[in-house]
Amino acid sequence: MRVVVLGAGVIGVTSAYELARDGHQVTVIDKREGVALETSLANGGQLSAHHGEPLAQPGVLKLALGWLGKHDAPLLYRLRLDPALWSWTLKFLSNASEPKFWENAARMLRIALYSRERLHETLARETIAFDHLKTGILNLHRDPRDFDMSLEHVRAMKELGSERRILDRKGCIDIEPALAHSTVLFAGGIYTPNDESGDCHAFTKQLAERCVKRNVDFKFKTAVKGFDVDGWKIKSVITDRGRIEGDVFVMALGSYSPQLLESLDLKLPIYPAKGYSVTVPVLNDAMAPRTSLTSHAHKLVISRLGNKLRIAGMLEFNGYDTHMDTARARVVLDATLKLFPRAVEPGHAEFWTGLRPLTPDGAPVLGRGKQENMVLNTGHGMLGWTMAMGSARVTADLVAGRAPDIDLDGLTWERFT
Numbered sequence: 549m550r551v552v553v554l555g556a557g558v559i560g561v562t563s564a565y566e567l568a569r570d571g572h573q574v575t576v577i578d579k580r581e582g583v584a585l586e587t588s589l590a591n592g593g594q595l596s597a598h599h600g601e602p603l604a605q606p607g608v609l610k611l612a613l614g615w616l617g618k619h620d621a622p623l624l625y626r627l628r629l630d631p632a633l634w635s636w637t638l639k640f641l642s643n644a645s646e647p648k649f650w651e652n653a654a655r656m657l658r659i660a661l662y663s664r665e666r667l668h669e670t671l672a673r674e675t676i677a678f679d680h681l682k683t684g685i686l687n688l689h690r691d692p693r694d695f696d697m698s699l700e701h702v703r704a705m706k707e708l709g710s711e712r713r714i715l716d717r718k719g720c721i722d723i724e725p726a727l728a729h730s731t732v733l734f735a736g737g738i739y740t741p742n743d744e745s746g747d748c749h750a751f752t753k754q755l756a757e758r759c760v761k762r763n764v765d766f767k768f769k770t771a772v773k774g775f776d777v778d779g780w781k782i783k784s785v786i787t788d789r790g791r792i793e794g795d796v797f798v799m800a801l802g803s804y805s806p807q808l809l810e811s812l813d814l815k816l817p818i819y820p821a822k823g824y825s826v827t828v829p830v831l832n833d834a835m836a837p838r839t840s841l842t843s844h845a846h847k848l849v850i851s852r853l854g855n856k857l858r859i860a861g862m863l864e865f866n867g868y869d870t871h872m873d874t875a876r877a878r879v880v881l882d883a884t885l886k887l888f889p890r891a892v893e894p895g896h897a898e899f900w901t902g903l904r905p906l907t908p909d910g911a912p913v914l915g916r917g918k919q920e921n922m923v924l925n926t927g928h929g930m931l932g933w934t935m936a937m938g939s940a941r942v943t944a945d946l947v948a949g950r951a952p953d954i955d956l957d958g959l960t961w962e963r964f965t
């Protein structure tokens with residue numbers, strides 16, 4: 549079949565790879581000049597399958613209100629005349645109840661753990677250098693009260709299949725010796741030994757090369773503008789370089805998916821949630837962490853990518869704005885310098901922003917669209933790198949008319965109707 553994949557981020561490229569493996573004739577379209585140049589470029593690097601948890605959770609409103617007006621807060625919500633943001637926010641808050649949280653966490657874990665399996669299966673077939681580390685992820689807690697309160701949460705997450713260990717301060721240092729030099733006091737940590745980290749951009753770029761070997765045609769600098777629809781079937785995609793026909797179309801435009809889907813009569817609540825990352829060269833190997841970390845207090849993730857550290861975080865709701873607010877980027881860097889003094893070379897820091905395609909319940913949108921030949925693979929929010937390989941296999945199975953390995957209940961667009 550002729551399959552046209554819209555978008556060459558990690559989601560589009562992994563989809564193209566699985567589709568090409570199934571023997572389809574695949575074309576990938578992207579407005580940029582190469583693969584993974586938008587949100588998949590410099591993310592936090594965590595392959596955090598065991599952290600499949602939505603942001604919408606009990607207490608989130610209180611936390612967000614406490615951060616209002618603070619320029620260095622992990623979450624910044626800019627009040628603007630934007631009906632899409634208001635409607636998204638209402639949906640987000642309606643997902644923050646205890647029962648909804650657990651329902652959404654179970655759905656996210658289902659696709660995240662499946663993706664982990666599929667990533668390993670891919671890596672057994674392809675040799676890809678992406679600074680892959682399988683040393684787990686350690687979630688550090690500063691506040692002892694907050695840490696104690698999270699213990700019940702750990703028990704419940706374990707019941708859903710997320711493997712987690714509770715560690716005291718010494719246990720954390722045993723896992724990550726560089727923490728012994730930290731100037732930040734922390735009470736303990738929650739360790740997910742089966743989580744991993746790696747460079748999403750390097751992985752996507754090399755997987756795209758494998759795609760080319762399988763005759764995938766990448767059309768770069770080509771912007772998708774709309775579709776030619778005949779009844780309930782899409783005939784072709786309209787681009788600024790002409791029409792491209794196909795038998796099946798895969799929507800993988802990340803944060804830009806909703807606009808294009810609206811022209812196909814499908815309103816999806818995916819909102820761009822801006823984040824920042826800082827990439828800094830490691831100065832002193834013994835002082836810099838190798839285990840991927842999450843700082844619960846700062847809401848930051850830290851991954852070791854070869855001889856660099858990547859630190860990512862911040863959540864800003866301000867439409868499609870990607871401008872670099874250097875003061876906020878500096879907050880990310882300063883938190884790292886406190887956690888790991890003298891570990892990195894701050895003078896050579898590279899700053900970046902990206903837009904997470906976030907759904908109100910945290911789970912991606914997979915499955916068929918409203919038209920029979922549109923397959924959705926979008927809305928991966930905070931965990932697109934983690935969920936990519938499983939989402940790609942689900943997409944390829946649907947294109948082939950096969951039942952996916954995992955149940956798609958709660959992962960399709962119908963949940964928003």
Ligand SMILES: Cc1cc2nc3c(=O)[nH]c(=O)nc-3n(C[C@H](O)[C@H](O)[C@H](O)COP(=O)(O)OP(=O)(O)OC[C@H]3O[C@@H](n4cnc5c(N)ncnc54)[C@H](O)[C@@H]3O)c2cc1C
Pocket residue numbers: 554555556557558559560577578579580583584585586587588589590591592593594595596770771772773800801802803804821822823824825849860861901902903904905926927928929930931932933934935
């Ligand atoms: C600060 C930050 C930290 C993160 N950390 C992690 C992490 O540690 N672990 C994790 O799992 N996830 C993380 N994420 C999330 C992850 O990066 C995203 O979920 C993922 O990159 C989304 O991939 P995507 O392919 O859907 O979107 P994108 O990578 O944005 O790809 C979409 C593509 O569509 C193209 N496009 C858009 N509109 C058009 C158009 N009209 N025509 C043609 N092409 C178009 C774009 O050019 C782009 O290439 C993080 C994100 C951020 C911002």
